[in-house]
Amino acid sequence: MNALQGKTAVVTGGTSGIGLATARLFAAEGARVFVTGRRKDVLDAAVAEIGGDVTGVQVDSSDLADLERLYETVGGPIDVLFANAGGGEFLTLEQVTEKHFDDTFGTNVKGTLFTVKKALPLLVDGASVILTASTAGTKGNEAFGVYGASKAAVRSFARTWAQELSGRGIRVNSISPGPVDTPGISGLVGGGEAAVQLTSALASTVPLGRMGRPEEIASVALFLATDASSFVTGAELFADGGANQV
Numbered sequence: 001m002n003a004l005q006g007k008t009a010v011v012t013g014g015t016s017g018i019g020l021a022t023a024r025l026f027a028a029e030g031a032r033v034f035v036t037g038r039r040k041d042v043l044d045a046a047v048a049e050i051g052g053d054v055t056g057v058q059v060d061s062s063d064l065a066d067l068e069r070l071y072e073t074v075g076g077p078i079d080v081l082f083a084n085a086g087g088g089e090f091l092t093l094e095q096v097t098e099k100h101f102d103d104t105f106g107t108n109v110k111g112t113l114f115t116v117k118k119a120l121p122l123l124v125d126g127a128s129v130i131l132t133a134s135t136a137g138t139k140g141n142e143a144f145g146v147y148g149a150s151k152a153a154v155r156s157f158a159r160t161w162a163q164e165l166s167g168r169g170i171r172v173n174s175i176s177p178g179p180v181d182t183p184g185i186s187g188l189v190g191g192g193e194a195a196v197q198l199t200s201a202l203a204s205t206v207p208l209g210r211m212g213r214p215e216e217i218a219s220v221a222l223f224l225a226t227d228a229s230s231f232v233t234g235a236e237l238f239a240d241g242g243a244n245q246v
């Protein structure tokens with residue numbers, strides 16, 4: 001339980017779902033962890049739940065001043081950066097609005113871009129940068145076009161930055177989760193019975209026949225965070241129960 005002993009990790013969107021599970025795992029593996037979230041009460045609850053050496057920083061990833069404050073708070077070398085904050089909404093082409101586009105790209109694309117760019121001075125040589133993309137960035141998904149386009153951009157960022165940062169030995173990879181059972185997914189349909197139906201519908205699209213658990217993405221992030229993946233960069237890891245293959 002000390003794969004990240006002595007390391008500093010930043011996990012954005014660490015108050016819920018995949019980010020929360022990853023922050024918990026990184027802390028359990030001995031890392032000093034900084035987690036971000038937008039709401040102070042939710043952030044405080046997550047910090048208390050994660051335990052270990054964890055610091056919460058209230059950040060909206062689409063806000064550059066917030067990101068600068070995040071890295072001022074970290075104030076020292078970063079070994080692992082998990083740029084995970086993101087989200088979406090189900091809207092068809094007929095339904096999409098400019099605000100929906102700006103919000104989705106603001107967090108998923110601009111937020112991911114500047115989360116990594118503003119970290120550059122602090123990233124140690126040999127650091128691991130991990131981006132959360134999605135199978136939606138590869139496959140078509142009805143009413144998820146803007147989200148899918150934003151995650152396609154994230155996949156592209158990882159491939160490009162892997163090349164640009166290779167001179168410093170910094171590895172950059174993306175994880176594309178398939179459907180994972182998180183508050184973010186149930187929130188897409190407002191929770192309740194609609195969420196139960198969505199979960200069941202999503203599970204039926206997965207060859208393994210179920211949704212993933214946040215911990216099953218966290219363990220992939222841990223692999224990418226450690227030297228176990230020391231020759232892996234520019235890769236896209238699909239943690240999706242086989243969903244990308246069908």
Ligand code: NAD
Pocket residue numbers: 012013014015016017018019036037038039059060061062084085086087088107111132133134135176177178179180181182183184185
């Ligand atoms: P979640 O809603 O449970 O958690 C998302 C986290 O990101 C929360 O902590 C939230 O506060 C944070 N966040 C969202 N927008 C933010 C912003 N502008 N600034 C700062 N923080 C912000 O969702 P999740 O399902 O755990 O999703 C985590 C990541 O995984 C997202 O990037 C999402 O797109 C991606 N993803 C999720 C699934 C899935 O099925 N759950 C599948 C593929 C990809």
